[in-house]
Amino acid sequence: GLLNPELAHRFDDFTEKNSAYTLSPATIAVNLDKDFEPLHPKQLRRVVLGPFYSAGITDNNSTVTEVLAKVRKPENAWLLTWTIQEVYSKAEKPGRKGLFSSEKTTQEFFINTDDLEAARQGVSSYENHALIPHEAYQALYAAGEAQKIFAGYKVHILSNGQVISDV
Template sequence: MNAANDAAARYFEAIAAALEGLGVYFGDRTASPFQNHGVVAEVVAPYIGRLERSFACWQNRLGFMDKFRIQRAESGYPVFQSVLELENDRRQAEQRLAGISAPDELRAEMVDFILRHREFPADLQRSMAERLYLEEVKEGKIFSPFILPETVRVSVNPKTRRPYYLVHWGAFDGSSSLPMVYMAAVEDSSPKMLGTLVAADGKLNEKIEIGLPVGGLLNPELAHRFDEFAEKNSAYSLSPATIAGNLDKDFDTLHPKQLRRVVLGPFYTAGITENNSAVSEVLSKVRRRDNAWLLTWTVQEVYSKAERPARKGLWSSEPARDEFHIDTDDLDAARMGVSAYEQHALVPHEAYQALYAAGEAQKIFEGYDVHVISGGRVITDV
């Protein structure tokens, strides 16, 4: 195995272990005593599955493509071009598979080639690898550049008597090369939805059968516009407060009460990424390479502190608008444009021991909730 192939193998080994650990962490959040985090975990978990499938596809793609690039100095994730190529391959998979022989035919051709030429059939092997890759990318739900919104909860706010939706969507940011999950809690004052979803007693109309999850916003008249809004307003460079404010301005009858953004990264691994020299130096001393990694993520939240009532006048009118709370007492929260935020770090036990022994743990993990994975379990508050 040459140096490039060895580096790729180490990278895929490390990111697979990190995403598996992240899945364990979020799986644990759905159980007691983490009920408050259950909805977040329920939403985020499928996106972790999408990332795992994307990385499995990228690894298989190396069987017939020589190059695979990651953003070594910042996110530690694949460059955005790799995400675009994966999405393009997903869309063209059916057409390309039609031009490649079936697996049984390829195997027979490989055996025949070996018997006749007494050498390895490299071209046929690449065709087989491409076929297996296309079959997987066609079937799997990958982490696309943009993942359409989905409504997973609906209720009624007893104070306003408006329907209340929980909608989520995903985006892989092109500039930062970071995967992100968005969650929005939105009230709907559309007359049609008020009349349909809200019963006379101000509760959710039990006569209306809603098969959740629903693709898109639950309000069908606004669903397409909401998809377009989410796609245009999911850049990492936009603060959660800006996104929530844009949503409030663009939809007179939608009232965002809370917006969460979960940024799944950066990712650090020894000898591959260069995004933190102190981390890289210590991780390089970890004995098992599948334990020589560190994955961080950030949960950002902005919420409405008040709603300015709608004004109807003879000459002009103004819809209800929300006022969002920004924690100006916290410089980082103010910089992020959020009401609150959490920073988390997941690290294998062996790597944490190495960082602790080197005297780097306190400095590196300052401000982070640290989660150590050991034996398939995640230990928090170490």
């Protein structure tokens, strides 16, 4: 919730109604702008966790499942992916007050229509990430599958309790 007590309960209600994955970040941002007169959101970011792949548990991707099954230690036979979605305001449409009608100030949000996946997600930009233990990454790399599986992902490798990024 929010620290402002005047908005806190309304915001909690808003998050309940607007937290479904089926709503695009652009829809959530427009609803936030519309429902809260004093707030004018310039940016909205959402983190979508998953899928989580694990040898013997999930069967989402046969290639990943086959390679993870070859990892020696079962506790290292997993892969977690997540997506960071972002939508931002490209302009602010000023409000107007007239004698018979008025319009409040609203944001115009940018949707990147040059990127088909960004347009499908309803976002300005997005980033795909993957976290994988070192042993599992080595197995995927040795099988010649790492580049194909991680195409379009920022890869983070967990090795000896440390995370190595941008591999």
